[in-house]
Amino acid sequence: MKIAVASGKGGTGKTMVSTSLAASLSGQITLSFLDCDVEAPNAHLFLKPKFTVEEPVMVPIPEIDPERCTRCGRCVEVCEYNALAKIGDRMLVFPQLCHSCGSCTLACPEAAISEVGKSIGTLRVGSMSSGITFINGELSIGEPMPTPVIREVKKAAPKTPLIIIDCPPGASCSVVTAIHDADYVILVTEPTPFGWHDLNQMLGVLKETGTPRDRNQSGRDWKSGDRRATRCPPPPHPDANPLPGRHRRQSGAG
Numbered sequence: 375m376k377i378a379v380a381s382g383k384g385g386t387g388k389t390m391v392s393t394s395l396a397a398s399l400s401g402q403i404t405l406s407f408l409d410c411d412v413e414a415p416n417a418h419l420f421l422k423p424k425f426t427v428e429e430p431v432m433v434p435i436p437e438i439d440p441e442r443c444t445r446c447g448r449c450v451e452v453c454e455y456n457a458l459a460k461i462g463d464r465m466l467v468f469p470q471l472c473h474s475c476g477s478c479t480l481a482c483p484e485a486a487i488s489e490v491g492k493s494i495g496t497l498r499v500g501s502m503s504s505g506i507t508f509i510n511g512e513l514s515i516g517e518p519m520p521t522p523v524i525r526e527v528k529k530a531a532p533k534t535p536l537i538i539i540d541c542p543p544g545a546s547c548s549v550v551t552a553i554h555d556a557d558y559v560i561l562v563t564e565p566t567p568f569g570w571h572d573l574n575q576m577l578g579v580l581k582e583t584g585t586p587r588d589r590n591q592s593g594r595d596w597k598s599g600d601r602r603a604t605r606c607p608p609p610p611h612p613d614a615n616p617l618p619g620r621h622r623r624q625s626g627a628g
């Protein structure tokens with residue numbers, strides 16, 4: 375079973391909840407912990423694993439052979455991410471825009487494009503004295519795409535009966551990558567208008583993607599409308615939260 379802990383808004387205590395869940399279940403079930411918050415991984419500060427493996431996360435980036443290239447511009451046409459440009463007689467590759475989709479390599483009529491590996495982050499694997507397997511990823515400074523690092527973290531996970539995933543904050547593609555195969559998603563929020571707004575955004579993401587699990591079960595498709603996330607009750611407005619007004623005002627101001 376995979377349980378993802380997400381939040382929408384950052385700073386709500388998502389990592390505290392996910393690490394506490396792991397610590398409270400250690401010894402009762404074999405579990406792995408994945409820190410998919412690759413832009414600021416910090417779960418290791420709470421769980422204190424001993425890392426035994428550290429390796430770079432590589433992505434393929436096109437390299438154009440100027441001898442073979444005829445400057446036909448076909449690769450520029452097929453790149454959906456504007457990672458290639460033809461300036462006069464020169465071909466330019468912008469590695470940080472490249473999504474490593476491989477389309478340009480396939481489309482080049484001269485076989486002038488090869489792919490070279492580029493390191494964008496680090497994958498670490500370790501374990502805790504309690505037996506929990508701990509895996510995290512860290513995106514290198516200046517790299518814009520966390521999703522390949524998150525995918526590597528998830529690929530490295532052993533098939534333990536329980537996997538706890540600490541998700542990145544926000545409601546963007548990196549969160550979708552982290553939660554996409556989860557059986558359950560715990561959403562952590564805070565009693566402020568910001569927390570309420572971002573919680574609603576995350577509920578929207580879950581409804582749209584069909585997470586959790588439904589698209590993986592019994593061949594059901596997320597478009598079938600049979601989605602557990604759609605049955606989530608709407609969150610209460612922060613004005614209706616049970617905290618006394620003084621605390622509410624303080625946390626809202628904070």
Ligand code: SF4
Binds near residue numbers: 445483
């Ligand atoms: S498609 Fe190939 S030959 Fe054409 S411009 Fe791109 S690299 Fe050069």
Ligand code: SF4
Binds near residue numbers: 471472473
């Ligand atoms: S691999 Fe895909 S994203 Fe990267 S330059 Fe080629 S077409 Fe563009």
